[in-house]
Amino acid sequence: MKSWLLTKDHKRIAVLYLATVTLFFFLGGAFATLIRVELLTPQGGLVSSETYNKLFTMHGVTMVFFFLIPSIPATLGNFFLPLMIGARDLAFPRINLLSWYLLVIGGLLALFAMLAGGVDTGWTFYTPYSTTYSNSWVIATALGIFVAGFSSILTGLNFIVTVHRMRAPGMTWFRMPLFVWSMYATSLIQVLGTPVLAVTLVLVFCERVFHIGIFDPALGGDPVLFQHLFWFYSHPAVYIMVLPGMGVISEVISVFSRKSVFGYAFVAFSSVAIAVLGFLVWGHHLFVSTQSVYAGMVFSFLSYFVAIPSAIKVFNWTATLYKGSISFATPMLYAFGFIGLFTIGGLTGLFVASLGIDVHVTDTYFVIAHFHYIMVGGTIMAYMAGMHYWWPKMTGRMYPEGWAKLSALVIFLGFNLTFFPQFILGYLGMPRRYHVYPDEFQVLHVLSTAGASVLAVGYLMPMIYFIWSLRYGALAPANPWGATGLEWKTASPPPVHNFDEAPVVTHEAYDYSTVMGEVIEVG
C-alpha cells in the first residue's frame, strides 16, 4: 500500500489515476441514471426541481473535470508516453505523483460539496446566478475544480518537458507515434488554458464572498465577461478531452490495418493546429448572450476553421484503411465507432456554430446530443479502444475477446439509442436542464432512457471482464498485436525501468516490415 501511495513510477501512478477516474466515472454515471429515470415521465415527479438542477450539475462537473479531462492523458498517457518515446520515466516523477494527489484532493472537495448538499449552477457556473443567487455549495465545488486544474497543468507540463528532453536516441520528432503528438498538443492546451479557468473561479469566489463587482451588473460588473473567461478555457478544454482520443485512434487504426498512417505529418500537425485554433472560437458559446453580433460573426467564421484539422484526421484514418490488411479486433471495433460518432458530433458542431441555426437549437437537447456524440461517442469510445489495445501491456493478461467484442457492440447500439433521439428532441424544441416537459416529447425521452440502460450494461461488462482477466486471462506476450511501437519491445507488463537495455530507434513510427516475424495472425 505504502509503496503505491509514494511511488514515483509513471506506470503505477497511471494505475492510481485509472482507479480514481473509474470511480468518478461511475459516480457521474449514477447521476446520469437518476436524470434519465426522472425524464421517463413528463410530470417530473421523482425529484424536485431543485434536486434535478443539482443532479445535472453534479453529473457535468464529475464527468468533465474529474473523469474526461484526466481520463486518457493521466492513465494511458502517463503509462505509455514514456514507453513510446523510449524513456525510463517522465521528466518529473515527483511532480507526477503530486498531480495525482491534487486530483484526489480536488475530487474529495467536490465530493464533500455533493454530500453536504450539492451544487445547482450547471457545470458552467454562469454568473450572476453562481455569484449572487445560488444557495448551494458553489465555493467548495469551484475550489475542488481549481485544485484539480493544477493537477491537469502539472501533467501537461510534465509531458511537454518529457517529449522535449527524454526521447531515446534516434527518436526524432517525426518518428514519434501519433499518440505522443496528440498528447503533446493536449498538454499545450492544458498549460495555456487551465490557468484562465483558475483565475475565473477565483474571481467568482471574490464576488460571491467579498461582493467585489466583477460579473454582477448590480455591482458594476458584466456577466458576459464570465462567459468569455469560462469558455476561453472550456472550448479548448473540449479538445483536451478529444485530442488524446484521436491519438489512440491513430495507433489502433494503423496496427489493425497493418499500414503506416496515411499522411503522418498532416495528422501530427493537425493535432497542433487543433490546439491553437481551438483557442480562437470560444465565442460560439455566447451567440445568444449579449455578445455583440459582430463578435458573433467573427467567432462563427473562426469556428469553421477548427473543422479542417479534424476533417484531415478523419479522411486520413479512412485512407489508412484503404488496401490495408484489416482485422476486426476489439480495439478496432471501438475505433470504427469513434470515427462514425465523432464525425456526427463534429458535423453537428458546424450546425450550432452557424449563427442562425444556433438561435433555434441553443440550450436544447440538440446541443446535449452534439457534445455527447463527441465526448461519449468520441472520447469514451477511444478510451475503451485504448484500454483494450494496451490492457495486455499494462497487466500482462489478455482480456476475453468474445465478451469484449460483444460489449463494443452493446455500447455502440446503446449509445446511439440514448443520444440520437436527443437530436430530434432538441430540434423539436425540448430545452436542456428542465425535468417537466410537454407530453409529446415522452416517446423520445423513453427511447433515450432505454438506450441509457443498454449503455450502462455495455460499460459494466468491460468493468467485470477486465477485473476477471487480471486473474484468469491468458498470459499476454510482449507484442500480441504485432505492433511497431517501443512499448511493445519490452515485457508485458514492463519492468520497473521500462527497458532492460536503452532502445535506439532506427525506423519510422509505423514501419511494419520491422515486425514481420512477430506477426501472429493477419486478416
Added chain:
Amino acid sequence: MATERVDSVKTYAAVWIVLLILTALTTAVAYVDLGAFSVVAALVIAVVKMLLVALFFMHLRHSTHLTRLVVTGGLVWLMILLLLSFADFMTRGWVGVPGR
C-alpha cells in the same frame, strides 16, 4: 542547465529599488487626474515592472531560445484572450439585432 548565468547581487538590488520606485510612481499617478490617460499610465508602468521581473529575476536575459519562446507564447495567448474579448465589448453597438 548547470551553466545558467546569474546576475550579481548588486544588479538584483538595483532592479528591486527600481521596482519600488515604480510602485510609488503608480500610486502617485493615481492621485493625478489624467483623464483617460490614467489607465494608460498605470498599464505602461505595470508592463515595465513585468519586464524587469521577467528579464532579471526570472533570468530571461540569459535563457535559451526555447524558454523565450515559451514566455512569448504565454504573452501571445494573453493577447488572444484580450483581443477577442474586446471584439465583443468594443462592438456591442455596431450591428443591431431586430427586436432587441
